[in-house]
Amino acid sequence: MKYIIVGLGNFGASLAQKLTALDNEVIGVDKNMDKVDYFKEKITHTIRMDATDEIEVSDLPLDETDVVVIAIGEDQGENIMTTALFKNLGVKELITRAMNPLHKKVLQAIGVDKIVHPEAEIAERWSNKLHFKNILDSFELNEDFSIVQIELPEKFAGKTLKELDLRKKHNLLILTTIKKNEDNNDSENEDKVSENEREDKIRGILDPTEKLKEKEILVIFGKNSDINTFIDKKTSKD
Numbered sequence: 001m002k003y004i005i006v007g008l009g010n011f012g013a014s015l016a017q018k019l020t021a022l023d024n025e026v027i028g029v030d031k032n033m034d035k036v037d038y039f040k041e042k043i044t045h046t047i048r049m050d051a052t053d054e055i056e057v058s059d060l061p062l063d064e065t066d067v068v069v070i071a072i073g074e075d076q077g078e079n080i081m082t083t084a085l086f087k088n089l090g091v092k093e094l095i096t097r098a099m100n101p102l103h104k105k106v107l108q109a110i111g112v113d114k115i116v117h118p119e120a121e122i123a124e125r126w127s128n129k130l131h132f133k134n135i136l137d138s139f140e141l142n143e144d145f146s147i148v149q150i151e152l153p154e155k156f157a158g159k160t161l162k163e164l165d166l167r168k169k170h171n172l173l174i175l176t177t178i179k180k181n182e183d184n185n186d187s188e189n190e191d192k193v194s195e196n197e198r199e200d201k202i203r204g205i206l207d208p209t210e211k212l213k214e215k216e217i218l219v220i221f222g223k224n225s226d227i228n229t230f231i232d233k234k235t236s237k238d
Helices: 010-021 033-039 054-058 076-088 101-110 123-131 166-170 187-192 224-233
Strands: 002-006 025-030 045-048 067-070 094-097 114-116 135-140 145-151 173-179 216-223
Touching (some): 010 025, 025 033, 033 045, 054 076, 076 101, 101 114, 166 224, 216 224
Parallel strands (some): 002 067, 067 094, 094 114
Antiparallel strands (some): 135 145
């Protein structure tokens, strides 16, 4: 996949390097020439650019880019201006870094697809979320193995772990499943809902003969390469 990461601070640079290491094409953009030079051997491409300048930004290969991440953190005004510009240019998917609740509300008003809180979510998790299609969350154990959460494929609903036999077929282990508590995800009522009510339901250790249910989330352990292959194929008819 192809990514543009705007802002090569700690979060943006780390994310850009990890996505590059996962064999994605990444364009790292920053107005600081020292950063552009420093990361030019570590990221697929680096460009010195004022990302608030519409003429300069229009020269980027936006139509060919799958995801744009605005990782600017020090200057919230610049972050918002850059986000609005990329949004107006109609990029396929826009992800922006938010520094506080008010900043988040402004980004939501602009219509940002996803909002990142890098102080709470490390770049490794976001690189996996972006690289592995349809991944909901991940925890990288080392450079080879991860634990990931993915939506249960429709064709898996009503089947047992024994019937699926992911360990034999895909070299993956289903650790458990999670039922999302969708009733309490309304942002308007968020303050009225207790932490216990907001928690998702984890089923614990699964019986191999227990049937999986629709809209559950699979928690899977395995090699990153096997996870990626499985996710790529999970909607196939095989």
